[in-house]
Amino acid sequence: MLFVTVDEQPNPGMMGIYNDSFIEEYKEFTDKIHKFDTNIILQIVYGGSQTNFNVGERIILGPSAVAHRIYGVTPKEATKEDIRGLIESFADDSLRAKKSGFDGVQFHAAHGYIYSQFLSPYYNKRTDEYGENIENRARIIFETLAAVRRKVGRDFPVLIKINYSDFIEDGFSFEDCKYVCKRLEELGIDAIEISGVVGDKTEDRTVREKGLKYLENESYFRKYAAEIAEELNVPVILVGGNRSLNLMDEIVNNTKIQYFSLSRPLLREPGLINRWGGGDNSKAKCVSCGKCGDVQGNSCIFNRTSRK
Template identity: 45%
Template structure:
C-alpha cells in the first residue's frame, strides 16, 4: 500500500515523501530577479520542514517580460552561481528542488504600458483586459529558445528538474485555449496545432538538458468558462505529453482565489470538491495515463490526503498556501501532530506585495 512518507519517484528524482511545495510567487527577488537573503531563508525553512520536492516560484525566461514584481529570473547565465547556492542549501536538508519556468503574457497588470507582451492572438485576457501582440514565427522561436536556455541554466545550477508553466492563462495556456488562440497557421485551430507550442518547448528543453533530467508540465484541468480549453482536451494533451516522455504533470486550474467559492459546482461533468479542488480531474487522468500526476489546491487534512492516495493512482500532493502559514507543516504531520493545516484558505495571502500569510503571519 502506498504511503505519504515513503520514498517516491518523479522522473529520476527520488523524493523523501509524496509532498510537493507548489510554485508560489514570493515577491522577494531583486528588481532584476536575483536571489536575496529573504529568499534563501524561505527555501531553507521549507527544506527544514521536510517538504519532499520544492517547486520554486515562477522564473521569467526573458528579461523584458515578467507578470509580477519580485519574480525570480532565469534569463541569462548570471543567475547560475546564486542558484547553485540555493540548490545546495535545499539539498543539505534532504529536499529536492525544481525550478518553474514561465512566460506570463497578458495575465498581468504589471508595467503593461512599458513593454511588448506576446500572445497567440489579439484577444484580451478575461481578468486583466490586457491585449498582447500576436506572435510571429520569429517571436515563437525566440520564446521556445528562451525556455530551452532557461532549462539548461536550471540543470547547470543544480536543480533536480524544471516545471514548464502551461496553466493559469499564461502564454502556453493561451496557445492551448480555443478562446484565446484564434490563429490560422500551424499553431492554431485544431488541438494538435494548439498544443504544438507547448510540445516544441518541451522538445527544445529536452535537447538542451538530455534524456535523464526531469521535465514537468503544469496544466489547467479545464478553463471553467464557455469556449475555453475543456477537460477532454486536457486529457489528450496529457496523453501526448506522456508519449513524448514528460516526467510528470501537475494539474491545476485558473481560478485564483475563487476555488473555495466554486466548491460543489460542476464543470465539464465533474465537481470541484473542498479538499483538493481539482481531484476529480486528477483521478481520471491518473487512470488514463501512466505518467506521475501531481494534484494541487485546497489541501488541509492529512487524513483525507491519505485516503485519496490509497484510493487513486495519484502520486503526489502539492500545497502552496498552507506552507505560507506553516513551512514546517509536513514535518509536523510526520511527527504525530495530524491536526489540519492552520491555513483557512481565505486567499488574503495574495497581496500586492506578494504571497504571505496575513492571518497567522509567520508560523513555524
C-alpha cells in the first residue's frame, strides 16, 4: 500500500508514489516479480484522520471535521478544490503505477481511510454534492475511477477495496455497499475486494476475536461477499481469514466469489501457495495473532530474528 500525496504519509515507513522519481525504482522491482511469471497490482491510499503519525506537522483532510473515533484526530474538511486535487493524485499515481510495470492498480476505500470516511454518514456530514445520500457520498470514488481511466486507459486493470459495513451507528451499511458496487460495475471497475475492517472498538469481531482455530471461523466475510457477488458480473475478491485451501475450494464451487486475498499467512509462510500447489493442502500456519505489524517492517513474530 502506497500513499498518494507528498504531504500525507499515514504510517511510519510507508512508501509513496507521488512523483515520477519513484518510477525507475519500482520498475526494477516489478521486473523482478515478472521473472516469476506472476502479476503484481499496486494498492494506493490516502489515509486521512486514521493516523497518529506526525499529526501536528501536516494538514490532514477528511470529508468533514469529525474527530476519529479511535485516534482522536480531527481533520480539515476537504474543500472542493482539495477533493479535485485528491482525485487527480489518485489518477496521476495510477499512471505512474502503469509506467512502473505494475499490472493494475487498486484504490483503497475500506478500513477507515479517507474514501471509506466519505462513504460513512458518521464521518461525512457534508451537505454539498459529496455528502448526504449514498450517491453523493460515493461521488469521490466514482469520479476517481473516471479520472484513473482517463489516465491509464481501459485495458489497465483498476480495482477497489471496500468495506461491506462499518459496524458503527450511522456508518456505511451493507445496502450502501451493494449500491456502490453495482454503480462501480456500471462505470467500468475490473474487480471488487470485499472487506470489513474499520479499526473501531464497535467493529463486529464476533468471529475474529475467537481466533481461527475452527474452520467455520475462517473466511469470515464470505457470507457478505457471496451475496454481493450474486448481484455482480465483475469478479469479487474475498479477504479476511482465508486459511484453508479446502474451504476456499468450497467457496469457489458454491458461490460466485472468484478470488481470494491473503496477507498474514504469507508473512508466516512466504512459500504457502507453492506448498498448496505441490499437493500439501494443510491449513496455513498463521495463527492470526495480529502481531506482525512493526514500524521496522511487517514480519511474522515466529520468523523474526533478534533486532538491535
